Amino acid sequence: MTRSSAPGKVYLFGEHAVVYGEPAVPCAIERRARVGVEPRDDATLRVHSDDLSLDGFTVEYAGSTDGKPDIDVAESLVDAAMGYVDEAIAQVREVTGEPDAGFEVTIESDIPLGAGLGSSAAVVVAAIDAATRALGVELSTAELAERAYQTELAVQDGQASRADTFCSATGGAVRVEGSDCRAIDAPDLPLVIGFDGGAGDTGALVAGVRQLRDEYSFAADTVASIGDIVRQGETALADGDVAELGRLMDFNHGLLSALGVSGRSLDSMVWAAREAGALGAKLTGAGGGGCIVALDPTPETETALRYLPGCEDVFPAELADEGVRQLE
Numbered sequence: 510m511t512r513s514s515a516p517g518k519v520y521l522f523g524e525h526a527v528v529y530g531e532p533a534v535p536c537a538i539e540r541r542a543r544v545g546v547e548p549r550d551d552a553t554l555r556v557h558s559d560d561l562s563l564d565g566f567t568v569e570y571a572g573s574t575d576g577k578p579d580i581d582v583a584e585s586l587v588d589a590a591m592g593y594v595d596e597a598i599a600q601v602r603e604v605t606g607e608p609d610a611g612f613e614v615t616i617e618s619d620i621p622l623g624a625g626l627g628s629s630a631a632v633v634v635a636a637i638d639a640a641t642r643a644l645g646v647e648l649s650t651a652e653l654a655e656r657a658y659q660t661e662l663a664v665q666d667g668q669a670s671r672a673d674t675f676c677s678a679t680g681g682a683v684r685v686e687g688s689d690c691r692a693i694d695a696p697d698l699p700l701v702i703g704f705d706g707g708a709g710d711t712g713a714l715v716a717g718v719r720q721l722r723d724e725y726s727f728a729a730d731t732v733a734s735i736g737d738i739v740r741q742g743e744t745a746l747a748d749g750d751v752a753e754l755g756r757l758m759d760f761n762h763g764l765l766s767a768l769g770v771s772g773r774s775l776d777s778m779v780w781a782a783r784e785a786g787a788l789g790a791k792l793t794g795a796g797g798g799g800c801i802v803a804l805d806p807t808p809e810t811e812t813a814l815r816y817l818p819g820c821e822d823v824f825p826a827e828l829a830d831e832g833v834r835q836l837e
């Protein structure tokens with residue numbers, strides 16, 4: 510068995526706008542997906558994941574060559590659930606020049622699915638790393654990040670940024686603008702994450718923003734303004750100005766909300782954090798439902814979220830310096 514792990518992330522700034530070439534700053538967090546891979550002697554892909562459940566059913570499926578799993582849920586849900594690992598393995602077959610490689614893939618993850626903490630990127634990065642190594646191919650971190658990006662691009666119908674996958678592959682805080690991806694210095698930030706227990710469909714949310722942006726010039730301006738916030742945020746990060754970072758996170762949330770990707774429970778967690786004295790709070794990732802990230806050096810936000818109806822989990826986010834990690 511070859512195993513790798515990779516971290517999830519939060520966005521300090523810039524999700525969605527990054528898809529259109531604006532900069533974004535995600536930070537890797539110490540919540541990881543671990544993917545174990547065993548090559549098979551046929552071309553079948555079998556995926557085992559206790560965390561992947563659809564309408565309460567845990568799914569065990571055979572991908573690609575075996576067709577769809579035999580379960581009673583909408584096909585779009587199944588496609589969304591299977592897409593990332595299927596496509597990751599397609600990338601592995603291509604990069605290793607082994608189109609008929611088959612695998613048993615076992616996934617364990619601390620990252621809630623579809624909640625904006627980049628579970629897809631972590632699973633994809635760890636799966637590509639483990640499966641290529643299982644075939645005797647060592648990818649550089651840059652090649653791994655590129656293959657993981659191609660995976661998300663394919664699953665999200667040609668609309669994805671390099672932000673999640675680069676951040677998960679390298680760890681740390683990063684800045685991504687188009688194909689320019691780099692590590693940046695970030696002070697130790699007092700990040701608190703609130704999770705409403707829900708999820709959003711990244712592909713659908715990205716498509717919704719694209720539609721608004723195509724239809725209304727003010728939506729396009731909103732996306733460009735998120736880019737301005739990110740640039741200001743970079744200065745605040747470099748200056749270690751945490752109060753300014755908080756104000757900019759608040760503004761970034763407002764603009765994401767205007768683009769239609771927040772929701773009642775995300776907004777309620779954001780307001781609970783602000784009322785508890787957080788320096789700033791915003792949704793993270795694609796939105797719809799899932800997680801917010803707040804900046805608070807005191808325990809107040811954590812306490813407020815813990816008692817907020819509709820907040821299922823709350824935890825401090827420790828920055829992960831290490832990206833992909835070879836386990837065996």
Ligand SMILES: Nc1ncnc2c1ncn2[C@@H]1O[C@H](COP(=O)(O)OP(=O)(O)O)[C@@H](O)[C@H]1O
Nearest residue numbers: 558560590618622623624625626627628629711
């Ligand atoms: N533990 C897991 N096991 C199997 N697939 C997973 C796991 N975690 C994430 N995934 C894949 O990633 C998808 C969620 O990714 P996405 O919608 O981008 O949300 P996010 O990246 O914010 O968590 C799932 O539908 C599934 O395809």
Ligand SMILES: C[C@@](O)(CCOP(=O)(O)O)CC(=O)O
Nearest residue numbers: 524525625627669670794795
């Ligand atoms: C909305 C987006 O900017 C981030 C999506 O993050 P997540 O999959 O929700 O963790 C899409 C992307 O960058 O590919």
Ligand SMILES: [Mg+2]
Nearest residue numbers: 627629630711
């Ligand atoms: Mg994702």
